[in-house]
Amino acid sequence: MINKLVLENLKARWVRTFLSALVVGVQVMSILTLIGLSDGLLEQSANRAKGSGADIFLKPGAQNTFSLSSGQVLQKFVPLVAKQPHVAAAVPVLIVPVQVVTSMNGVDLTELERVTGRIRFLEGGPPKGLDDLLVDEYYAKQNKVRVGRTVRMLNHDWRVCGVIPAGLLGRFIVPLQRLQQLTGNAEPARISQILIKLDDPALVNQEVEYLNQLLKGNLQAISMSAFVSQFSMNSIPELKAFVGVITVISVVVGFLVVFLSMYTAVVERTREIGILKALGAKPLTILDILVREAIILAILGWIIGLGLSFAAKTIVMTFLPASLPVVTVPDWWPIAAAIAIVGALLGAVYPGLKAARQDAIEALAYE
Amino acid sequence: MSSATKTGAMVSAEKSSGLEMIRVRGLTKTYHAGDVDVHALRGVDLDVARGEFLAIIGPSGSGKSTLFNILGGLTPPTDGQVWIDGVDLRGLSESQRTEMRQRKIGFVFQKYNLLPTLTARDNIALAQNLSHRNAPPPGFDEILQMLGIKDRLGRRPRALSGGEQQRVAIARALVTQPAILLADEPTGNLDTENSVAVLNILRDLNMRNRQTILMITHNPEAAAYADRIVAIRDGEMHDA
Ligand SMILES: Nc1ncnc2c1ncn2[C@@H]1O[C@H](COP(=O)(O)OP(=O)(O)O)[C@@H](O)[C@H]1O
Ligand SMILES: [Mg+2]
Numbered sequence: 001m002i003n004k005l006v007l008e009n010l011k012a013r014w015v016r017t018f019l020s021a022l023v024v025g026v027q028v029m030s031i032l033t034l035i036g037l038s039d040g041l042l043e044q045s046a047n048r049a050k051g052s053g054a055d056i057f058l059k060p061g062a063q064n065t066f067s068l069s070s071g072q073v074l075q076k077f078v079p080l081v082a083k084q085p086h087v088a089a090a091v092p093v094l095i096v097p098v099q100v101v102t103s104m105n106g107v108d109l110t111e112l113e114r115v116t117g118r119i120r121f122l123e124g125g126p127p128k129g130l131d132d133l134l135v136d137e138y139y140a141k142q143n144k145v146r147v148g149r150t151v152r153m154l155n156h157d158w159r160v161c162g163v164i165p166a167g168l169l170g171r172f173i174v175p176l177q178r179l180q181q182l183t184g185n186a187e188p189a190r191i192s193q194i195l196i197k198l199d200d201p202a203l204v205n206q207e208v209e210y211l212n213q214l215l216k217g218n219l220q221a222i223s224m225s226a227f228v229s230q231f232s233m234n235s236i237p238e239l240k241a242f243v244g245v246i247t248v249i250s251v252v253v254g255f256l257v258v259f260l261s262m263y264t265a266v267v268e269r270t271r272e273i274g275i276l277k278a279l280g281a282k283p284l285t286i287l288d289i290l291v292r293e294a295i296i297l298a299i300l301g302w303i304i305g306l307g308l309s310f311a312a313k314t315i316v317m318t319f320l321p322a323s324l325p326v327v328t329v330p331d332w333w334p335i336a337a338a339i340a341i342v343g344a345l346l347g348a349v350y351p352g353l354k355a356a357r358q359d360a361i362e363a364l365a366y367e
Numbered sequence: 368m369s370s371a372t373k374t375g376a377m378v379s380a381e382k383s384s385g386l387e388m389i390r391v392r393g394l395t396k397t398y399h400a401g402d403v404d405v406h407a408l409r410g411v412d413l414d415v416a417r418g419e420f421l422a423i424i425g426p427s428g429s430g431k432s433t434l435f436n437i438l439g440g441l442t443p444p445t446d447g448q449v450w451i452d453g454v455d456l457r458g459l460s461e462s463q464r465t466e467m468r469q470r471k472i473g474f475v476f477q478k479y480n481l482l483p484t485l486t487a488r489d490n491i492a493l494a495q496n497l498s499h500r501n502a503p504p505p506g507f508d509e510i511l512q513m514l515g516i517k518d519r520l521g522r523r524p525r526a527l528s529g530g531e532q533q534r535v536a537i538a539r540a541l542v543t544q545p546a547i548l549l550a551d552e553p554t555g556n557l558d559t560e561n562s563v564a565v566l567n568i569l570r571d572l573n574m575r576n577r578q579t580i581l582m583i584t585h586n587p588e589a590a591a592y593a594d595r596i597v598a599i600r601d602g603e604m605h606d607a
Pocket of ligand 2: 431432
């Protein structure tokens, strides 16, 4: 019966109920979309690493994977690495961030094919000159770019020579030499990482150890699987902190919305609370009623939020597939629900206590 | 016969005999409105027997509602003693008074006070639920019949006339099988026809079910339906 009262109360002021739930829902959507975006970016990076086909990465010594500074490794290490036993190919790559969340990869395409195998072109073909640019299918689709078009990036005009499938290094591939010149990494020649292909993939762990001993901290060898496992939220403290901030903001917004909604509801329903008290409802019963209303608001908000997050994902993936890869994060659904409920419960406390303490006679006299 | 007497403060030491449904001795209530003290009740003595239908009549501001609220355990008195069904209200905590309201008192208000979001049926069910009863008492169906609201139970208060709302409120008050039905100006908002209907119902309930009723009114015609009438003026009881 209490549940019925709660539902009827919410139904009776359904506009406010809906708006409150909507605001909570927008919060839930923000959480899910941001988490989905960071997971998507991580997944994309992991897939690109995998897509390169390398067995081992060589990176600057003691460097964080997510350092955005480019050109940390001297290119002169490449021949040394290439002549080590079991190394079938050692390909230098320079990675330069462009357009906020994506990067441009400088590499010699013929060499790269020794690691990746033959590259498939959806359109066009390999670069013929130093100013030729390969773009991936998402970028091409989102920006309606075709072969032959000129694109300006890093203050330089590039001619699009081909479109390749997504998931190979990055969205853009250009000749290494030109990218080094443009970014001041030419003298002495510097690169970001070396991709290594082994003649026998079973020897990966052994080879990683060997290379690390050989290079003595100048360069760090890391196996593909170890490298890919770094692309998770837990290995990135900054991302964890960011998610923490978003969570706190969501709880606060949920709190404010539910607080306002419940507070007005309590004032409006002063007389009804007096009736309930006259009928023998205890203060705890009154509090219980309001807490249930708040929880229902949170759950409604959560459902709306799930719907919105799917909508947001669809919109983003339709219009901006190249810039924002959003994935669905079911792991976060219960967490988002908990966040919504905690905010709502906090918001219900004060109005609930106010109602519970309300004097029955004054409440009944309230017009 | 009259039980409303002005016997003074010494009676307040008496113990309830347990025979009366309501026993009041030396009851005072003083409101503090700013600097002024309003003496709403100035030493009220009152006995209501089991199964009695008593009307308390008095002009506006005479202290009727104050008495109603104290008897219903909604507010504590300033001084004096009240026994309800043999239980001294002075000894009760706030939460025990709430329980007493659940189990012993049925309220009928001038303004009906139904919950607007619930149907008539649910208003009644809620009261039953709050008093921890699983089912309406035996004979409740006949009470609904008598109240003439059986075909109105699916409606919300908004869709009921004043008279219907008040009859639903009476059903709500009776669903807990209260020892006492307390009614504060139950016909105050009704036209003559509906007033007569409600008053007839109260009298029937009293005669058929031996329901103890204490009705407060300022209207002598309404009071005439009761077994006995006492008057209140300036917070003091007088024989009517
Ligand atoms: N909460 C209150 N605070 C101050 N004065 C009150 C309050 N309630 C009632 N009174 C005063 O007490 C007196 C009796 O009021 P009430 O019991 O409501 O009378 P009645 O119901 O007979 O009209 C009146 O003078 C009224 O103004
Ligand atoms: Mg009154």
